[in-house]
Amino acid sequence: MRGKIFLVIKREYLARVKKRSFLLATIITPLIFPTILGLFLWIAMSDVSPDARKFIEVVDENNAYFLESNESFAFSYGGLNREEGRKLVQEGTRFGLLYIPELNLEQPTGITFYSEETAPISMITSLEAALKNKIEEFRLFASGIDPDVLSSLKTNIKIRAVIVGEPGGERVSNSVINYAVGFLAGILIYTFIFVYGNQIMQGVIEEKSSRIIEILVSSLKPFQLMMGKIIGIGAVGLTQFLIWILLISAISSLVVGYFGMKMPQQELMEMSGQQELFSGASQEGMVEILQMVQGIDFIQLTLTFLIYFIGGYLLYGAFFAAIGAAVDSPSDAQQFMFPVTIPLLIAYMGLFIFVLDDPNSKVSFWLSVIPFTSPVAMMGRVSFGVPWHHLALSIGLLVTGFLFTTWLAGKIYRIGILVHGTKVGYKVLWKWMKDNG
Amino acid sequence: MEILSVQSLNKSYGTHVALKDFNLSVAEGLVFGLLGPNGAGKTTFIRIVNQIIDQDSGEIFIKGQPLKMRHVRNIGYLPEERGLYKTMKVKEQLLYFARIKGLGKQDAIKKITSWLEKLNLTKWKDNKIQDLSKGMAQKVQFIATVIHQPDLLILDEPFSGFDPVNAEIIKNEILELKRQGTTIILSTHRMESVELLCDHIAMINQARKILDGPVKAIKNESKTNQFKVKMMVEDQTNMPPWGDVIAAEGQVEFTTSLNGQAPNALLNDLMQYGEILGFEEIVPSIEEIFIQKINESHEG
Numbered sequence: 199m200r201g202k203i204f205l206v207i208k209r210e211y212l213a214r215v216k217k218r219s220f221l222l223a224t225i226i227t228p229l230i231f232p233t234i235l236g237l238f239l240w241i242a243m244s245d246v247s248p249d250a251r252k253f254i255e256v257v258d259e260n261n262a263y264f265l266e267s268n269e270s271f272a273f274s275y276g277g278l279n280r281e282e283g284r285k286l287v288q289e290g291t292r293f294g295l296l297y298i299p300e301l302n303l304e305q306p307t308g309i310t311f312y313s314e315e316t317a318p319i320s321m322i323t324s325l326e327a328a329l330k331n332k333i334e335e336f337r338l339f340a341s342g343i344d345p346d347v348l349s350s351l352k353t354n355i356k357i358r359a360v361i362v363g364e365p366g367g368e369r370v371s372n373s374v375i376n377y378a379v380g381f382l383a384g385i386l387i388y389t390f391i392f393v394y395g396n397q398i399m400q401g402v403i404e405e406k407s408s409r410i411i412e413i414l415v416s417s418l419k420p421f422q423l424m425m426g427k428i429i430g431i432g433a434v435g436l437t438q439f440l441i442w443i444l445l446i447s448a449i450s451s452l453v454v455g456y457f458g459m460k461m462p463q464q465e466l467m468e469m470s471g472q473q474e475l476f477s478g479a480s481q482e483g484m485v486e487i488l489q490m491v492q493g494i495d496f497i498q499l500t501l502t503f504l505i506y507f508i509g510g511y512l513l514y515g516a517f518f519a520a521i522g523a524a525v526d527s528p529s530d531a532q533q534f535m536f537p538v539t540i541p542l543l544i545a546y547m548g549l550f551i552f553v554l555d556d557p558n559s560k561v562s563f564w565l566s567v568i569p570f571t572s573p574v575a576m577m578g579r580v581s582f583g584v585p586w587h588h589l590a591l592s593i594g595l596l597v598t599g600f601l602f603t604t605w606l607a608g609k610i611y612r613i614g615i616l617v618h619g620t621k622v623g624y625k626v627l628w629k630w631m632k633d634n635g
Numbered sequence: 636m637e638i639l640s641v642q643s644l645n646k647s648y649g650t651h652v653a654l655k656d657f658n659l660s661v662a663e664g665l666v667f668g669l670l671g672p673n674g675a676g677k678t679t680f681i682r683i684v685n686q687i688i689d690q691d692s693g694e695i696f697i698k699g700q701p702l703k704m705r706h707v708r709n710i711g712y713l714p715e716e717r718g719l720y721k722t723m724k725v726k727e728q729l730l731y732f733a734r735i736k737g738l739g740k741q742d743a744i745k746k747i748t749s750w751l752e753k754l755n756l757t758k759w760k761d762n763k764i765q766d767l768s769k770g771m772a773q774k775v776q777f778i779a780t781v782i783h784q785p786d787l788l789i790l791d792e793p794f795s796g797f798d799p800v801n802a803e804i805i806k807n808e809i810l811e812l813k814r815q816g817t818t819i820i821l822s823t824h825r826m827e828s829v830e831l832l833c834d835h836i837a838m839i840n841q842a843r844k845i846l847d848g849p850v851k852a853i854k855n856e857s858k859t860n861q862f863k864v865k866m867m868v869e870d871q872t873n874m875p876p877w878g879d880v881i882a883a884e885g886q887v888e889f890t891t892s893l894n895g896q897a898p899n900a901l902l903n904d905l906m907q908y909g910e911i912l913g914f915e916e917i918v919p920s921i922e923e924i925f926i927q928k929i930n931e932s933h934e935g
Binding site for chain 1: 682685686687688707708710712714716718719720721723731732734735736737779780
C-alpha cells in the first residue's frame with residue numbers, strides 16, 4: 199500500500215517535471231529578476247551621464263541662497279524674475295524653476311518649484327536638504343555662532359546594532375537587509391501556496407471529471423490518493439525552487455559583477471538610494487554590509503523557510519484538493535476559493551503592515567503563530583531574530599494545523615471525488631464532513 | 636460456484652431510489668449481461684460492487700465471502716465514462732495503472748507489450764492519449780482494465796465509442812478472456828450488442844430487477860409458438876385465415892401459430908396449400924423481450 203502512494207507521488211511529480219512548460223517557467227522566471235535589476239542599473243547609469251544633468255533656474259528674491267551645482271543638477275542664476283523663469287521652463291530650456299521668495303528666517307515659507315513634468319521626489323528632497331542647510335547656517339550666524347566653527351565640531355557617528363545572546367555569538371543586524379529577506383521569503387511562500395495549490399486543484403478536477411478516480415479508488419484509498427498528489431506536486435515546487443536559487447544566485451552575481459566593475463563603488467551605492475546605509479567611506483560601507491549579510495543566520499533561515507514553505511503548502515494544499523474534489527469544473531471552484539484566499543491575504547497584508555514594521559509587536563506575534571497566517575508572517579520575523587519558544591509554538595501549531603486540515607479535507611475529498619452533477623454548496627460540504635460512513 | 640452474489644441491496648440518493656431490494660447472483664465463468672435503460676440503476680450497482688459508493692443496506696459476497704477492499708482489487712472495472720490522463724504516454728499510463736493494481740514492473744511491461752501488440756497499438760505506445768483517436772484511447776482503457784488479469788471483469792457500456800471493426804475486436808477479446816476463465820459482467824442499454832455474447836442476463840428497470848435467467852431459457856419462455864411461413868400458393872382465393880398475409884405473384888408470406896400441434900404436424904397441414912419455401916419460428920429478440928417486460932412491469 200505504501201509502495202502505491204509512492205507510485206502516485208512519482209507519477210504526479212514526473213508528469214509535471216517532464217512538461218515543457220515546467221522547463222520554461224523554471225528557466226525564465228529566475229532570468230526575470232536579474233534582467234530587471236540589470237535594466238535598472240543600466241537606466242540609472244545612463245541617467246548620471248553629464249548630458250542627463252538637469253538645469254534649474256533659480257530666482258532668489260533674497261540674493262543669498264547660492265546652491266552648488268553637482269552631477270545631477272546645474273543651477274543657473276540669471277537674475278530673472280519669476281515670470282521670466284517660468285517662461286524658460288515652458289520653452290524647455292530649463293528643467294525647472296526654483297523660486298525663493300523673501301524669507302523670514304524664523305518661518306521660511308513660500309519656496310516653490312515649477313517644472314513641466316512632475317519633479318522626482320528625490321530631486322525635491324535634495325533641494326530641500328540644501329536649502330535647509332543654508333537657512334540653518336544663516337540662523338546660526340544670526341545668533342552669533344560661526345558656522346565654520348560649528349562644522350569643525352561636527353562628528354559622524356553610526357550605531358552598530360548587535361543582537362545579544364544568540365547561540366554562536368553576537369551578530370550584526372540591519373533592519374534594511376532583514377526587511378528585504380523577510381519580504382522576499384514571505385512573498386515566495388505566499389506565491390508558492392497559490393500556484394501549487396491551484397495545480398493540486400486542477401489535478402483533482404482532471405481525475406474526477408475524467409473518471410480516472412473510479413479506476414484508482416479500487417486500488418488505493420482516496421486519502422492516499424490525495425496525499426500522493428499533494429506530496430508529488432509539492433516535490434515539483436521544491437525542485438523548481440532549488441533550481442531557481444541556483445540560477446538566480448549564479449546569474450545575479452554575474453550581472454552585479456559586470457556592472458560593479460564598470461562603475462566606481464561610491465556611485466553604485468548612492469544610486470541605490472540608501473545613502474544613510476552607505477554613508478562614510480565606501481570601503482567601510484562594504485565591510486559593514488558584508489558583516490550584516492554574514493550576520494544573517496543562513497542555515498536557520500533556510501531551515502525555517504523550508505519548514506514554513508512545506509507546512510504552509512500542506513496546510514493549504516489539502517484545502518485546494520478538497521475544493522477540486524467538491525466541484526465538477528474549475529469555474530465552479532470560484533465559490534469555494536474565498537475562505538482559502540482570505541486568510542492568505544490577511545497573512546500577506548499583515549506581513550507588510552505589521553510584521554515587517556515591528557516584528558516583535560503583539561499583532562506580529564499572533565500572525566506568526568496562527569497556522570493560517572504563520573507561513574507568510576513568520577518568515578517576515580525570522581530574519582529579525584525570533585525567540586525559540588515562539589518558533590517552537592508556531593511550528594507546533596502549524597503541524598497540528600495541517601494535520602487537521604488534511605483530515606478535514608480528506609473527508610470532503612473522499613465523498614466529493616465520486617459525486618457528479620450535484621450542486622455542492624457549503625451545506626453539502628458540512629454534511630460530508632460530518633458523515634463518517 | 637458463484638463469483639458474485641448480492642442480497643437485498645438498497646441505495647437511494649436523497650429521495651431518488653437507485654436500487655430497490657436488488658438480488659443477483661453471477662456464476663463463475665459466464666458472460667453476464669446487465670441490461671436496462673439509462674438511469675435504471677446499473678451503474679449504481681456496479682459502483683457499489685467496486686466499493687466506490689456504499690449501499691444503504693444489503694450484502695455482497697465474492698466467492699462466498701463478504702466483499703472487502705482486497706476483493707475489489709481482483710475486479711477489473713471499465714467505467715462508462717472513460718478516463719485516462721490526457722498528457723501521459725500510452726505506455727507510461729498503462730504501466731502506472733498496472734503497478735497501482737499491484738503488478739511488478741517487469742511483469743507489467745511484458746503484459747503491456749503483448750496487449751499493445753494484440754490490439755494493434757504498438758506503434759502508438761509513445762504517443763500521448765490526447766493525440767490518439769477516441770477508439771484507440773478506448774482500447775488503451777480496455778487494456779488498463781484487464782492488465783492485472785482479474786477474476787471478475789465489470790464492463791460498463793464497453794462498446795460505446797467503438798466503430799464496428801473495433802467493437803468486433805473487443806468482442807473477441809471478451810470471449811477470449813471468458814475462455815481463459817474470467818467472469819464478465821457486461822452492463823449496457825444496447826441489447827443487440829449482447830445477444831450473442833451473453834450466457835445469462837438480468838434486466839433492471841427503475842431500480843428493480845424485472846428479469847433474470849440464462850439467455851436460452853428466457854428466449855424459450857418468451858416464445859409465442861408463432862411461425863413465419865413463405866410458400867407458393869396457386870389458388871390464393873382459398874386460403875385459411877393466416878395472419879399478416881403478404882401476397883404477390885403466386886407467393887404468400889404469413890404468420891401462423893401452432894395451436895397445440897407439433898411443428899411437423901403444422902407443416903403437414905400447410906403442404907396441402909402449395910410448395911413451402913420457408914418455415915421459421917418467430918423468436919423475440921432480447922430487445923423485444925425487454926420492452927415487453929418493461930410494459931408489463933409498468934402495468935403491474
